[in-house]
Amino acid sequence: MRIHNLHIYNTLTRKTEKFVPLHANLVGMYVCGPTVYNNAHLGNARTFISFDVVFRYLQHLGYKVRYVRNITDAGHLESDADEGEDKISKKAKLEQLEPMEIVQRYTVDFHGVMRAFNALPPSIEPTATGHIIEQIEMTKQILDNGFAYESNGSVYFDVEKFAKDYNYTVLTGRNLEDLLNGTRELGGQDEKRGRLDFALWIKAKPEHIMRWKSPWGEGFPGWHLECSAMSRKYLGEQFDIHGGGMDLAPTHHTNEIAQNVSCSQNNTPVRYWMHTNMLTVNGQKMSKSLGNSFLPHELFSGSHALLDKGYSPMTVRFFMLQAHYRSTLDFSNDALQAAEKGFIRLMSAMKILPTLKTADKSTVSIADLEAKIYAALDDDFNTPIALSYVFEGVRIINSVNDAKESLSTDDKIKLQELMQQIVHDVLGLQQEETANTDKIDGLMQMILDVRTEAKSRKDFSTSDLIRDRLKEIGFEIKDGKEGSTYSILK
Numbered sequence: 001m002r003i004h005n006l007h008i009y010n011t012l013t014r015k016t017e018k019f020v021p022l023h024a025n026l027v028g029m030y031v032c033g034p035t036v037y038n039n040a041h042l043g044n045a046r047t048f049i050s051f052d053v054v055f056r057y058l059q060h061l062g063y064k065v066r067y068v069r070n071i072t073d074a075g076h077l078e079s080d081a082d083e084g085e086d087k088i089s090k091k092a093k094l095e096q097l098e099p100m101e102i103v104q105r106y107t108v109d110f111h112g113v114m115r116a117f118n119a120l121p122p123s124i125e126p127t128a129t130g131h132i133i134e135q136i137e138m139t140k141q142i143l144d145n146g147f148a149y150e151s152n153g154s155v156y157f158d159v160e161k162f163a164k165d166y167n168y169t170v171l172t173g174r175n176l177e178d179l180l181n182g183t184r185e186l187g188g189q190d191e192k193r194g195r196l197d198f199a200l201w202i203k204a205k206p207e208h209i210m211r212w213k214s215p216w217g218e219g220f221p222g223w224h225l226e227c228s229a230m231s232r233k234y235l236g237e238q239f240d241i242h243g244g245g246m247d248l249a250p251t252h253h254t255n256e257i258a259q260n261v262s263c264s265q266n267n268t269p270v271r272y273w274m275h276t277n278m279l280t281v282n283g284q285k286m287s288k289s290l291g292n293s294f295l296p297h298e299l300f301s302g303s304h305a306l307l308d309k310g311y312s313p314m315t316v317r318f319f320m321l322q323a324h325y326r327s328t329l330d331f332s333n334d335a336l337q338a339a340e341k342g343f344i345r346l347m348s349a350m351k352i353l354p355t356l357k358t359a360d361k362s363t364v365s366i367a368d369l370e371a372k373i374y375a376a377l378d379d380d381f382n383t384p385i386a387l388s389y390v391f392e393g394v395r396i397i398n399s400v401n402d403a404k405e406s407l408s409t410d411d412k413i414k415l416q417e418l419m420q421q422i423v424h425d426v427l428g429l430q431q432e433e434t435a436n437t438d439k440i441d442g443l444m445q446m447i448l449d450v451r452t453e454a455k456s457r458k459d460f461s462t463s464d465l466i467r468d469r470l471k472e473i474g475f476e477i478k479d480g481k482e483g484s485t486y487s488i489l490k
C-alpha cells in the first residue's frame with residue numbers, strides 16, 4: 001500500500017472527509033450504470049470516466065477494489081413518479097424488437113464507448129433482470145419490517161412512515177415538509193397512500209412485455225430497488241463508496257438509502273456518497289430529452305453540426321479530466337481545441353522522456369513534483385490540479401531536452417515512473433498510435449537524414465527549406481548536439 005492521505009467529498013455529510021475503508025485494504029464501490037435504451041451520450045460518459053479515475057486511483061494506492069456498476073435493463077420508467085412506460089419496453093415497441101434486443105444493442109454500444117475512452121471494466125456488471133429474485137426478496141423484507149404496503153398488485157414504499165424513524169432526506173438535507181408541499185396531491189384513483197411513496201414492485205398492465213411472477217402477481221421491479229438489491233448482494237449491508245451523477249441524488253439515491261435502511265435497519269448503508277456534476281452545452285445539462293446531446297462517435301468523427309472538426313477519444317478524456325468531477329464542464333469547440341493541443345504536448349513529452357540525457361545532479365526536484373501530484377489526487381481526486389503539475393513535468397522534460405535543466409539518473413527513473421503511473425495508470429491517458437505511426441517515423445527519419453546530409457555540404461538553403469516546410473505541415477525539428485529530432489506540433 002502506498003502511504004496516502006485521500007480525502008473524499010461526501011454528499012452525505014457535505015464535507016470533505018478522510019477516506020477510511022470499512023475493511024483495511026479493501027474497497028467496495030457501487031456506481032449507478034446506464035439505462036440501456038439508447039446510445040450513451042457524452043454526459044453519461046463523463047460520469048463513468050470520472051469514476052474510472054476513482055477506481056484507477058484507489059487501485060493505484062494499493063486497495064483491492066470491488067467495483068460494481070449495474071446495467072439497468074428493466075424497471076426504469078419515463079418519469080421518476082412511477083409514471084409512464086418502461087423506457088426499454090417503449091423503445092422495443094417503437095422498433096418492433098424484443099426488449100432484450102434493445103438491451104443487447106445498447107449494452108454493446110456502451111461497452112464500445114467505454115473501451116474507446118480507455119475506461120476499465122468494473123469488477124461486476126450486474127443487470128436488473130438478472131436479479132429479480134433478490135429484488136422480490138428485498139421487497140418482502142421491507143414489507144415484513146413494516147415500511148411498505150401492497151396496493152392492487154403493486155408494492156409501495158411508505159416514505160412518511162419511514163421518516164418517523166429515520167431521516168429520509170439525509171442525502172440532500174432537504175426539508176421533508178417542503179418536499180411534500182412540492183409534490184402533487186394524490187387523487188382518488190391513486191394506489192399510493194402518501195405523495196412521496198414510490199414503487200418497489202409494479203403490477204404489469206396487460207400490454208407490458210417485461211413481466212415476472214411475484215407474490216403480488218405479475219409485475220416488474222421499481223428502478224430504485226435494483227441498485228439497493230445488487231449493491232447489498234455484492235458489497236454487503238454496509239459498503240464504502242456509492243456514486244452516480246448528481247441528478248440522481250434527490251430521488252434515486254434518496255430512495256436507495258431508504259430501501260437499504262428499512263431492509264437491514266443499518267442506518268448508514270453507504271459511508272461515502274460521491275456525485276459527479278453535469279456535462280453542459282451552452283450552460284444546459286446535456287441530455288437526450290433536451291436534444292442537445294452528442295454521441296461519442298459524432299465527436300470522434302466531427303460529424304455533429306456544432307463541431308468544427310473531430311476529436312480523438314483521448315483528447316476528449318483529457319478535456320474531461322481538466323475539470324474537477326464536482327464542477328460542471330461546458331462543451332465547446334475552443335475548449336476541445338485547447339485540450340487537443342495540451343494532450344499532444346503531453347504525449348510528445350512522454351515520448352521524449354526515455355531518451356533524455358542524465359547529468360551528475362538534478363536542477364529540479366522530482367520528489368517535490370511527486371508530492372504535489374499526489375496531494376492533488378488525494379484532495380478529492382482533483383484531476384485539474386494534478387494535470388497542472390503533470391504539465392510541470394512536461395516543462396521539466398522539455399527543458400532537460402533543451403539542456404536548460406538537468407536530471408540525475410535516479411531522478412530520471414523517478415520521473416519516468418511518476419509520469420507513467422499518473423498519466424497512464426491513474427488518469428488512463430495513452431498514446432493514440434495510428435497504424436501508420438511507424439511508417440511516419442521511418443519517413444521522418446529519412447527526411448532528417450537528407451537534411452543532415454545537406455547541412456554537412458553547407459547547403460543551408462535546402463536544410464532550412466526542409467525545416468520550414470515541415471513546420472508548415474505541423475512537424476517541428478530540433479537540432480541538438482546528437483543530431484536532429486522531430487515532434488508533432490498540431
Ligand code: AMP
Nearest residue numbers: 034035043044047244245278279285286
Ligand atoms: P442514465 O442512463 O440516464 O440512467 O444515466 C447514466 C448516468 O449518467 C447517471 O449517473 C447520470 O447521472 C449520468 N448523466 C446523465 N446526463 C449527464 C450529464 N449531462 N453529465 C454528466 N452525467 C450525466
Ligand code: ZN
Nearest residue numbers: 032033227252
Ligand atoms: Zn442506481
